[in-house]
Amino acid sequence: DAKTTQPPSMDCAEGRAANLPCNHSTISGNEYVYWYRQIHSQGPQYIIHGLKNNETNEMASLIITEDRKSSTLILPHATLRDTAVYYCISLLGNTGTASKLTFGTGTRLQVTL
Amino acid sequence: ETGVTQSPTHLIKTRGQQVTLRCSSQSGHNTVSWYQQALGQGPQFIFQYYREEENGRGNFPPRFSGLQFPNYSSELNVNALELDDSALYLCASSSRVSEAFFGQGTRLTVV
Numbered sequence: 001d002a003k004t005t006q007p008p009s010m011d012c013a014e015g016r017a018a019n020l021p022c023n024h025s026t027i028s029g030n031e032y033v034y035w036y037r038q039i040h041s042q043g044p045q046y047i048i049h050g051l052k053n054n055e056t057n058e059m060a061s062l063i064i065t066e067d068r069k070s071s072t073l074i075l076p077h078a079t080l081r082d083t084a085v086y087y088c089i090s091l092l093g094n095t096g097t098a099s100k101l102t103f104g105t106g107t108r109l110q111v112t113l
Numbered sequence: 114e115t116g117v118t119q120s121p122t123h124l125i126k127t128r129g130q131q132v133t134l135r136c137s138s139q140s141g142h143n144t145v146s147w148y149q150q151a152l153g154q155g156p157q158f159i160f161q162y163y164r165e166e167e168n169g170r171g172n173f174p175p176r177f178s179g180l181q182f183p184n185y186s187s188e189l190n191v192n193a194l195e196l197d198d199s200a201l202y203l204c205a206s207s208s209r210v211s212e213a214f215f216g217q218g219t220r221l222t223v224v
Contacts, residue, residue: 034212043115043203043215044156087155100146100169101205101213103155 004088009108012082018075020107022088025069031092033064034101035073037084044087044103047073078111085109115139117206117216125222126194134189134219136204144168145187146213147179148203156203162187191221199223 005023012018024033034049048055048062050071055062061074075082087106116139126132138145144163148156158171162181176192185206191198199222205213 043117043205043217045115046212046214049212085155100158100161100171101148101156102158103148105155 004090004104006086006088006104006107008105009110011110011112012075012078014079014111014113015077018078018082018109018111020073020075020086020088020109021070022073023070024088024090027068027090028092029068031090033062033068033071034089034091035060035062036087036089036101036103037082038087038106039081039084047086078109080111080113083109083111115214115216117204117214119202119204119216119219121219122217123220123222125224128194128196128223130194131190131192132194132221134191134202134204134221136187136189136206136216138185138187138204138206139214142206142208142211142214143185144207145181145185146205146207147187147189148205149173149198150201150203150218151197152200159189194223196223 032049032051035047036044038044048060050062064071085106085108087103118137120135146161147159150156159173160170161168165181178190181187201218203218205215207213
């Protein structure tokens with residue numbers, strides 16, 4: 001699985017969009033990009049994943065560059081409850097086959113008033 | 114709420130003892146994965162069980178072992194506990210058509 005690089009921390013004002021970058025320059029053609037988040041003292045929560053097309057769901061949008069070497073997770077209107085550590089993971093396989101997750105140290109997002 | 118439940122929520126053990134942690138998977142999920150999360154670190158993959166068989170293992174010694182039962186619930190056993198085993202232990206369940214859903218974890222303290 002390709003290594004991912006994320007900034008250690010970011011701040012975002014409540015109500016604004018939070019844009020979390022992830023670099024995965026060694027990603028192979030059949031590796032997906034997954035995003036999970038972990039709110040303090042809870043288990044990680046799945047957010048979204050994609051292969052090469054941009055994806056959107058009720059939680060977030062995922063923008064993957066055309067060369068697939070980086071991606072951005074967008075929380076369109078961040079709230080205080082979005083304060084968490086966000087993990088970007090690149091992984092072979094889709095859905096259930098992609099459950100052997102390799103977490104890095106993630107980005108700690110702090111949403112402020 | 115993910116439907117994945119872990120017990121106990123907290124546990125204190127003495128170095129050298131053995132511990133068993135339990136996980137009930139979400140309905141319809143036949144795969145359970147276990148992770149160890151040390152303070153300030155991301156979760157580290159321990160092993161995965163699929164239909165009662167081990168299906169992949171991370172870089173953990175043999176004193177970390179597991180079981181999966183016919184109802185797909187699972188146990189993580191750790192023998193000869195060491196101080197460095199103190200961590201949050203997370204269980205995740207998944208299926209062929211779903212991503213991994215995590216439980217709230219068991220906080221293990223070894224003294």
